[in-house]
Amino acid sequence: MASRAFHLLVSAIVLSSAIVVSDAAGSVGINYGRVANNLPSPEKVVQLLKSQGINKVKLYDTAAAVLTALANSGISVAVALPNELLASTATDQSAADNWVQSNITKFYPQTKIEAIAVGNEVFVDPKNTTKYLVPAMKNIHASLVKWKLNSSIKISSPIAFSALQNSYPSSAGSFKQELIEPVIKPMLDFLKQTGSYLMVNAYPFFAYSANSDQISLDYALFKDNPGVVDSGNGLKYHSLFEAQIDAVFAAMSAIQYDDVKIVVTETGWPSIGDENEIGASEENAASYNGNLVRKVLSGSGTPLRPQDPLNVYLFGLFNENKKPGPTSERNYGLFYPDEQKVYNIPLTQEELKGWQSTPVKTSTSRVPVSGEVKTQVGQTWCVANGKAGEEKLKAALEYACGEGGADCNAIQPGAACYNPNSLEARASYAFNSYYQKKTRAAGTCEFGGAAYVVSQRPGMLFYLLNYK
Known part of the structure; x- marks a missing residue:
């Protein structure tokens, strides 16, 4: 048997790259999910992130072991208040105060917490916690004000793309009518008042997999394609991702919120899927994520907002073996739990120069x-x-x-x-x-x-x- 140490050394040499983001470029972060029983320790994960030059990470909770490991690492962190705590923090200011004290002030500033995601895709939460969202956001913000952290830490909440009633063409983007008055407008008001941004989870894979007879794979993967002209505004789109993001911008514009920015808090493509999950493969995952990184690092925005660089968090860091649902859910990671890359994508401007959107695997399993x-x-x-x-x-x-x-x-x-x-x-x-x-x-x-x-x-x- 070949030495495992040798294999890891080769992987380290191949992967010893960093995400280099200039002031003019957008930023690339990564989601660190932990729905698995075989992941490296938080300390090892921090070393992995640093070795790859990844300086932004998003969590789905405020696990003390993870936040402690991230202390003094230079990595900016977005943490989350879980959906199950929305009701208590929305109805009780002291509960919000206690949460912030136990989960934020205890670790900040050694751990560079820069944002709090209050809930996650709340509108599709089967427990129907939507009515608590904005009150919870306001109470958490009030707690930050008490500790004078409101100017350092932003508050938002990731919405699923399904919050849109219409997304095609992009110019006709609109939110679901039943969400607009009760929660969308109050949330956007809050984001505007606090200088925050809307968190959006966007997965072109879902749209492509469900409509592969109508959507070009090249269009979904940022590959060369003739483009799609928006019949409403005449803009031409060369990627489904940009069309989706502009549909959210259009939906905000339709209710007079043109000045709220967007951060894409989740996007990715699975490397393995079930038979009915059309398009799930290593090659397509490498193409999507690699071409997306190239787009982000170029500093260009979307056709509707060309001057606004994109800021995204890839999903995700690891394949997570305990996630429920179809096979794809457990195979979005850039890394296997043993810290090897699932496939190679460029993470620096230098790597982008010679990169083609065909994956070169770091090893042959x-x-x-x-x-x-x-x-x-x-x-x-x-x-x-x-x-x-x-x-x-x-x-x-x-x-x-x-x-x-x-x-x-x-x-x-x-x-x-x-x-x-x-x-x-x-x-x-x-x-x-x-x-x-x-x-x-x-x-x-x-x-x-x-x-x-x-x-x-x-x-x-x-x-x-x-x-x-």
């Missing part, structure tokens, strides 16, 4: 199958279900290595992949060998409930199988 090495392209794996119990795992392992014909030589005592010496690790090796041997056919990763399929390369398997 390989899974040994019956003594062979096969290249992973949109692969799935079979892993042991640790909750199945020792008895069931042992029986399934015996079958896989016996009648099943799995290649289990490497996990015998003293063999190359015997360690880590655990039943679950060895069972995962055997189950995956059997699954790959059966060409990943349906039903070949069940073993009576002792195994399940994953679409993200498992860290444990990577350790076991490594590279031949």
